[in-house]
Every structure is written in C-alpha cells, then in structure tokens.
Amino acid sequence: xxxxxxxxxxxxxxxxxxxxxxxxxxxxxxxxxxxxxxxxxxxxxxxxxxxxxxxxxxxxxxxxxxxxxxxxxxxxxxxxxxxxxxxxxxxxxxxxxxxxxxxxxxxxxxxxxxxxxxxxxxxxxxxxxxxxxxxxxxxxxxxxxxxxxxxxxxxxxxxxxxxxxxxxxxxxxxxxxxxxxxxxxxxxxxxxxxxxxxxxxxxxxxxxxxxxxxxxxxxxxxxxxxxxxxxxxxxxxxxxxxxxxxxxxxxxxxxxxxxxxxxxxxxxxxxxxxxxxxxxxxxxxxxxxxxxx
Amino acid sequence: xxxxxxxxxxxxxxxxxxxxxxxxxxxxxxxxxxxxxxxxxxxxxxxxxxxxxxxxxxxxxxxxxxxxxxxxxxxxxxxxxxxxxxxxxxxxxxxxxxxxxxxxxxxxxxxxxxxxxxxxxxxxxxxxxxxxxxxxxxxxxxxxxxxxxxxxxxxxxxxxxxxxxxxxxxxxxxxxxxxxxxxxxxxxxxxxxxxxxxxxxxxxxxxxxxxxxxxxxxxxxxxxxxxx
Numbered sequence: 001x002x003x004x005x006x007x008x009x010x011x012x013x014x015x016x017x018x019x020x021x022x023x024x025x026x027x028x029x030x031x032x033x034x035x036x037x038x039x040x041x042x043x044x045x046x047x048x049x050x051x052x053x054x055x056x057x058x059x060x061x062x063x064x065x066x067x068x069x070x071x072x073x074x075x076x077x078x079x080x081x082x083x084x085x086x087x088x089x090x091x092x093x094x095x096x097x098x099x100x101x102x103x104x105x106x107x108x109x110x111x112x113x114x115x116x117x118x119x120x121x122x123x124x125x126x127x128x129x130x131x132x133x134x135x136x137x138x139x140x141x142x143x144x145x146x147x148x149x150x151x152x153x154x155x156x157x158x159x160x161x162x163x164x165x166x167x168x169x170x171x172x173x174x175x176x177x178x179x180x181x182x183x184x185x186x187x188x189x190x191x192x193x194x195x196x197x198x199x200x201x202x203x204x205x206x207x208x209x210x211x212x213x214x215x216x217x218x219x220x221x222x223x224x225x226x227x228x229x230x231x232x233x234x235x236x237x238x239x240x241x242x243x244x245x246x247x248x249x250x251x252x253x254x255x256x257x258x259x260x261x262x263x264x265x266x267x268x269x270x271x272x273x274x275x276x277x278x279x280x281x282x283x284x285x286x287x288x289x290x291x292x293x
Numbered sequence: 294x295x296x297x298x299x300x301x302x303x304x305x306x307x308x309x310x311x312x313x314x315x316x317x318x319x320x321x322x323x324x325x326x327x328x329x330x331x332x333x334x335x336x337x338x339x340x341x342x343x344x345x346x347x348x349x350x351x352x353x354x355x356x357x358x359x360x361x362x363x364x365x366x367x368x369x370x371x372x373x374x375x376x377x378x379x380x381x382x383x384x385x386x387x388x389x390x391x392x393x394x395x396x397x398x399x400x401x402x403x404x405x406x407x408x409x410x411x412x413x414x415x416x417x418x419x420x421x422x423x424x425x426x427x428x429x430x431x432x433x434x435x436x437x438x439x440x441x442x443x444x445x446x447x448x449x450x451x452x453x454x455x456x457x458x459x460x461x462x463x464x465x466x467x468x469x470x471x472x473x474x475x476x477x478x479x480x481x482x483x484x485x486x487x488x489x490x491x492x493x494x495x496x497x498x499x500x501x502x503x504x505x506x507x508x509x510x511x512x513x514x515x516x517x518x519x520x521x
Contacts, residue, residue, distance in 0.1 A: 018298040025308025075300075084304065088311030096318035097469040099462070114304055143458045177412055186412060 019068065022114055029091060029110070033103055041100070041139060049199055053136045056206060060130040067119065067126030076116040084113025101141050108134040129209050136202045145194065152192040156231075160187075160238045169246070180246045185253075193234030196262075200230040200269050207273070218280055225276055233269035237261050320469045323391055323476070331389050331476075331514060333371040341506030344499060347376035350384070375499065383499045384483050387515075391476040400479045401457055402433050402444050411435040411442070418456065421445065423501045428516055429454055432493060435483075443492040445500070446481035447516075454517040480515060 034054065041047040087109030094102025108131055115123040124131075153176045161173040164180070172179045176187040204226045213219055240261050245253030339346050351372055371387040388400045407413060415434040420427045433444040447454050450464035468475035482499060486492035504512050 018301050021301045021305025022308070025305040025312075028312045029308055081307075084307060088307060088314070091311055092314040092318055093470075095315035096320070097466055099466075110308075117304065118298075118300055146458065175412065175414065186410070189407070 022118075026110075029088075030107065033095065037100070037104075046195060047139055049202070050137065050139075053133070053202060056202075057130045057133050057137065060133065060209070061127060064127050064130070067123050070119075072118065072120045073122060075118060075120040080113050080115070080117030082113070083109045083116060087111075087113055100139055105134070105138045107137070133202075133205065136198070140194075140198070149189050149192045149194060152194060152231075153187050153189070156191060156193060156235055156238055157187040159235050160242065163235075164239060164242060169243075171242070178242060180242055183245050183250060183253075185242060185245060187238065191234070191238055193231060193237075196234055196266055196269065197227055197230040199266065200233075200273070201226050203270060204273055207277075211277075215284070218284065221280060222273065222277060226273065229269050229272050229276075233265045233272070236268070237265040240265075318470075318472075320472045320474045322472055323474045330391075331369065331478075333369045333387055333389055336507065336511045336515065337371065337373070337385070337387070337503065338506040342498075342502030343377045344375040344383070344502060345377075347374045347382060350374040350382060381495060382484060383496060385503075386481045386483075388479045389476070390478075391474075400481075401448075402431075402435070402446055402481060403457070406433070406435040406442075406444075409437075411437045419445075421447070421497055421500060423497075423504055423516075425504060425512070425516070429456065431456065434489060440485055441487050441489070442483050442485050443489050443496070444481060444483040445493060445496045446479060449478045449480070449515075449517050451475040451477075452513065452518050478515065 037047075037050060042050040087106045090102050090109065091106035093099065094104070094106060111127075111134075112124055112131055115127060119126075157173055157176045157178055161171055161178060164171045170181055178185045178187065204222065208219055208222060241253055241258060244261075351374065369387075369389045371385070371389075373385045375383050375385060377383075403413060403416060412435065413433060414436055415432070417432050419430050419432045421430045428447060430445050430447045433446070435442045435444060448457060448461060449455070450461065451468055453464060455461050455464040465475055482496045484492045484496065486495075504516060507515065
C-alpha cells in the first residue's frame with residue numbers, strides 16, 4: 001500500500017522525462033520558425049492572430065496531456081515513422097526555401113507521426129483537435145488570397161450597392177468603387193472579409209470543441225453556417241462604413257469608425273453563431289421532449 | 294524502469310536531423326559575383342531611338358517609408374521618365390536585388406498601385422514583341438480619378454522571365470534547391486494616357502528601342518534569355 005502510493009508520483013515524473021528528446025527536437029525545429037514569424041508576418045494585420053492560434057494549440061495539447069502519459073495499448077510505428085519523416089522533409093524544404101506554408105504546415109504530420117509511433121491510433125485520436133487546428137497557423141498562400149480576394153470584394157460591393165439602392169440612397173458602383181452622394185469609396189482588399197472569415201472559422205471550431213456536442217448534425221449545421229455568417233457580417237460592415245461616410249463625412253468613415261466597425265461586426269458574427277447554436281439547442285430539446293411524450 | 298525510451302530518443306534524433314537538413318539546404322551562394330554587379334544607372338542608356346530622359350517627371354514609387362524598409366532587400370532602384378520628339382512620355386522603373394525575396398511583391402504593380410489609391414481595372418498576361426524575340430509580360434491598367442495609367446511589366450528571377458505568384462516561387466525554388474540565391478529584377482514602364490491600346494503599342498516600341506540601345510550582356514540581364 002505504502003509502496004504503491006510512493007510509486008505514483010515517481011512514475012509520473014519518469015513519464016514526463018521520457019518525452020524530453022521529442023520536446024528538445026520540436027524546440028530545435030520550431031523555435032527558429034516562430035521566432036522568424038514573430039519578427040515578420042505576425043506583425044502584420046492579416047497574420048496578427050498567429051500567436052493566439054499557437055497558444056490555443058498548445059492549450060488543447062496541454063488539456064489532453066493525459067493521452068500522452070498512459071502507456072500505449074498498441075503503437076503504429078509504420079505509419080508513424082513514415083508521417084514523421086515526410087513531415088521533416090516538408091519542413092526542411094519549407095524552411096530552407098522560405099516556403100512558410102510547408103515549414104509551418106509540416107508541424108501537423110510531424111506531431112501526428114510522433115503520436116502514432118509512440119501512442120498509436122488511440123493517441124492520435126485523443127489529440128486530433130489541436131492537430132487539425134494547425135491549419136489555422138499556416139498563413140494562407142498568396143495565390144489563394146489573390147484568387148479569392150477579388151471575387152469576394154466584387155460580391156461584397158455589389159450586394160452592398162443593391163441593398164443601399166433599395167433603401168433609397170443615391171448610390172452607384174463601378175467595379176469595386178462605390179459612389180454615394182459626393183463621396184467615392186474604394187472597397188479595399190481588407191474589406192473582402194477574408195480575415196474575418198478566417199478568424200470566425202477558428203473561433204467557431206474552438207467553441208464547438210469546448211461544447212463537445214455529440215450530434216453530427218448539430219456540429220455540421222454550425223460549421224456550415226460560419227462562412228455565410230462571416231460574409232453577411234462583412235456586407236453589413238461595408239454598408240455601415242458607406243452610411244457613416246455619407247451622413248457624417250469622410251473623416252469619420254476612415255478614422256475611428258473604420259476600426260470600430262470591424263470589431264463590432266466581428267462580435268456580431270460571433271453572437272450570430274452563438275444565437276444559432278442556442279436555437280439548435282432549443283429546437284433539439286423541444287423535439288426530444290415531444291418525442292418523450 | 295528506464296527513464297529514457299529508445300523510441301523517444303530516435304524521434305528526437307530524427308528531428309535534429311530534420312533541422313540540420315534544413316540548415317544544410319538553405320542556399321547561401323549568390324548567383325551574381327562582385328565582378329558582374331548590376332549598375333542600373335549606367336546599364337540603361339540615357340537616350341535611345343527617338344527617346345531621351347525628361348527629368349521633369351518622376352514615376353510612381355512605393356511610399357518613402359516602404360522604400361526605407363526595402364533598402365535592406367533592394368540593392369538598387371531606378372526611376373526615369375523619357376520623352377520623344379512628339380512630346381509623349383513614358384515612365385521607366387526598375388528594381389533590382391541580388392537576393393530574390395518575397396519583398397519583390399511590394400514592387401509588384403498590382404500591389405504598389407492600389408496601395409497608393411489607384412484602382413486596378415485590368416490585369417492581363419501578354420507578350421511583348423521585340424526584335425530579339427517575344428517577352429512574356431503582364432499588362433495592368435491603373436486609374437486614379439482622371440489619371441489613366443496603362444502599365445507593362447515583367448519580372449526576372451536569375452536569367453529567366455517569369456510571372457508573379459506560383460511561377461515566381463517555382464523559379465526561385467529552381468535556384469534555391471541547387472544552393473544558389475537567385476537575383477531578381479522587376480522592369481516596369483507606364484504612361485499616363487487615355488488611349489489604352491495606343492499606350493501599350495508605344496510602350497512596346499519604347500522597350501524595343503531601349504533593348505536595342507543596350508549591350509548584349511545588359512540586355513540579357515534586363516530581359517532574361519530570349520526564347521527560353
């Protein structure tokens with residue numbers, strides 16, 4: 001009895017120590033990467049979310065650390081080492097050639113490989129969420145941003161113009177330039193809403209993970225509605241900015257209101273997502289109640 | 294019980310090897326040696342064909358703060374305006390770096406013009422026909438209020454003309470994976486002109502005359518190897 005009590009903490013420490021080589025390896029690989037990112041693109045507005053995403057990943061791994069401690073029932077060395085080596089090669093090419101997408105993205109196969117080789121499929125399953133979340137750590141590739149930004153801007157300005165026109169405002173559009181009254185407004189790249197789509201997707205997934213709903217339908221509906229909600233919120237944001245400029249002048253529209261509208265609409269998008277979740281919960285509770293009667 | 298698991302050690306070693314591989318693969322050798330350093334000022338003749346420099350107009354450059362930031366990346370930039378006998382202007386702007394880098398994107402007209410309030414009305418891939426061969430170029434139409442500015446540009450990595458985006462990245466990779474750092478250049482001409490097609494035609498004639506006025510070595514530098 002005494003011996004058993006004594007053995008427990010000792011074993012816990014030993015289990016921690018056995019991970020040391022892996023932790024050291026990860027640090028050698030990724031300290032330079034994240035140091036470089038922090039000095040470059042994480043300082044830009046489009047990638048300012050980077051450190052937060054990294055913290056979220058670390059936090060979820062810490063949350064599920066139990067899976068790392070329990071001894072594996074059966075490991076999967078074949079797929080594990082293959083994935084690990086693949087990830088390391090991807091990293092080497094990415095890091096040496098300055099392809100950030102490869103360099104950062106490689107973290108997913110590397111971690112998955114380590115888990116498979118040491119803790120088997122069971123370990124991988126326990127930590128699937130932080131691994132998936134690495135997707136949000138990878139900066140969107142330039143060609144993707146280029147390909148998506150223009151059509152988004154086009155759609156946003158078109159819909160905003162039609163809604164404002166229907167509301168009786170003297171508005172006209174030429175490409176992505178909106179003219180209202182004496183003002184001419186350019187729907188810039190930042191107004192495409194790509195950033196808010198990205199952040200709202202990340203936050204939505206974290207929320208779902210925290211709620212741990214069992215119903216696939218429930219999770220699916222919420223995931224499917226993230227992008228439309230972000231898109232809609234962005235249109236409202238652009239319209240608000242147009243109206244602020246029209247009624248209060250150019251300076252107000254470009255200054256404080258510009259940033260404020262961005263924040264506000266992001267919050268609104270989040271609230272809409274939570275509201276939708278509330279509705280689904282209510283509906284499913286009622287449906288279940290009726291089924292019980 | 295053994296504190297250090299063999300599997301964990303192996304994984305750790307593999308990771309160190311990965312980091313080492315990345316370090317070894319990082320290109321360090323620059324393509325250009327000190328002997329064949331580019332000097333844009335002397336490379337581009339001050340007059341050629343019917344064109345000569347007009348110092349009264351300066352082409353659009355990235356904002357001063359941006360230029361300051363770029364000085365680390367960019368070894369040289371050249372901005373000139375030329376005028377012909379009919380009083381027509383063409384603006385020439387060249388950015389050269391002996392270390393090709395993502396920073397080149399800042400000089401990209403599709404980025405540089407909108408950043409200063411221009412709208413991009415058109416971006417098309419095209420071909421510049423010169424007496425030496427065809428050059429793949431991008432034609433952009435930028436507009437700010439009444440200023441209508443047709444632009445022709447191309448970008449070079451090492452000794453090849455390429456397009457921005459994926460081809461640019463791949464061209465860099467071709468050098469990088471052999472351990473070399475490619476140099477790069479962006480050559481841009483533009484004119485303030487309502488007549489879009491006429492402007493592109495004149496830019497073509499201008500560039501043809503410019504290339505003809507250069508030495509063969511400099512021409513290869515500025516336009517890459519033709520027909521490759």
